[in-house]
Amino acid sequence: MITFDGVSKRFPDGSLAVDDFSLTIPSRTTTVLVGSSGSGKTTLLRMINRMVDPTSGRILIDDEDVAGLDPVKLRRRIGYVMQNSGLLPHRTVIDNVATVPILEGVKKSEAHARALELLDTVGLDRGLAKRYPAQLSGGQQQRVGVARGLAVDPNILLMDEPFGAVDPLVRDELQQELLRIQRDLSKTVVFVTHDIDEAFLLGDQVVILRTGGVIAQAGTPAEILANPIDEFVASFVGADRGKRSLHVDPAHTSGERGERVLVDGGGRAVGILRDEAPAPRSPGAVAP
Numbered sequence: 252m253i254t255f256d257g258v259s260k261r262f263p264d265g266s267l268a269v270d271d272f273s274l275t276i277p278s279r280t281t282t283v284l285v286g287s288s289g290s291g292k293t294t295l296l297r298m299i300n301r302m303v304d305p306t307s308g309r310i311l312i313d314d315e316d317v318a319g320l321d322p323v324k325l326r327r328r329i330g331y332v333m334q335n336s337g338l339l340p341h342r343t344v345i346d347n348v349a350t351v352p353i354l355e356g357v358k359k360s361e362a363h364a365r366a367l368e369l370l371d372t373v374g375l376d377r378g379l380a381k382r383y384p385a386q387l388s389g390g391q392q393q394r395v396g397v398a399r400g401l402a403v404d405p406n407i408l409l410m411d412e413p414f415g416a417v418d419p420l421v422r423d424e425l426q427q428e429l430l431r432i433q434r435d436l437s438k439t440v441v442f443v444t445h446d447i448d449e450a451f452l453l454g455d456q457v458v459i460l461r462t463g464g465v466i467a468q469a470g471t472p473a474e475i476l477a478n479p480i481d482e483f484v485a486s487f488v489g490a491d492r493g494k495r496s497l498h499v500d501p502a503h504t505s506g507e508r509g510e511r512v513l514v515d516g517g518g519r520a521v522g523i524l525r526d527e528a529p530a531p532r533s534p535g536a537v538a539p
């Protein structure tokens with residue numbers, strides 16, 4: 252469990268990025284911090300692994316204040332994945348994935364064997380292991396970034412807009428891959444995005460932020476959709492534009508297999524209504 256307890260961050264130039272932020276992030280679930288640019292998402296994420304230190308307040312990991320932990324050791328036991336993969340350009344894929352475990356004292360042969368397994372985990376062909384980052388597509392680079400984040404088998408995985416720079420199709424694939432990985436590994440994932448659809452897809456808990464890291468609303472996607480707390484949230488999730496209010500389109504209720512087409516408030520077709528319930532999300536999903 253990660254706890255933010257009255258955390259503020261003022262940078263030396265005077266800008267107040269985060270103002271008195273408190274939140275509990277349950278273990279083995281995905282919490283998504285979502286908000287527009289400058290709302291303090293990255294600052295919040297980086298305070299967990301002490302890339303940024305708060306000006307006041309405390310951040311606890313399993314009741315232990317991170318302020319008392321060595322920042323380098325802390326960073327090595329927490330996975331971190333960022334937007335532009337952050338791979339070392341002059342190291343091969345396998346070396347990129349194995350770097351931190353080797354720094355931690357794992358034998359090179361063992362670290363490489365584990366790195367190959369991690370390529371499988373993130374859906375990458377082992378044949379790419381000897382390539383350099385520049386010889387990979389953007390989506391492949393992000394997969395390597397995720398593999399590297401998982402390399403020390405961390406309990407916590409921090410992800411800062413990891414799929415923000417890839418095209419929508421690849422982004423869909425990476426999102427599905429992350430859901431699958433999370434079903435298998437159940438890490439405590441803290442994911443930053445400005446995309447509310449991505450937040451609702453991936454988050455067990457979704458935290459909508461205003462400027463200054465102020466929580467507009469936190470809850471499960473269902474809770475937020477069913478009851479946006481104010482106009483800001485309604486607008487942010489698209490509820491005010493009818494995007495989230497779905498109706499069966501009376502003009503399309505008798506497809507070949509009796510499909511009923513769902514349309515949003517603007518009359519745009521968005522999906523098909525089925526009678527069977529979807530599979531449960533994940534065992535660690537936050538209870539309502």
Ligand SMILES: Nc1ncnc2c1ncn2[C@@H]1O[C@H](COP(=O)(O)OP(=O)(O)OP(=O)(O)O)[C@@H](O)[C@H]1O
Nearest residue numbers: 262264266268287288289290291292293294295445
């Ligand atoms: N090193 C810094 N020095 C001064 N101000 C900073 C620094 N880093 C961030 N800020 C400011 O703090 C605020 C929050 O920034 P942060 O990067 O956390 O927001 P964000 O929500 O992640 O934004 P984005 O989606 O654009 O990455 C912004 O006003 C930003 O200008």
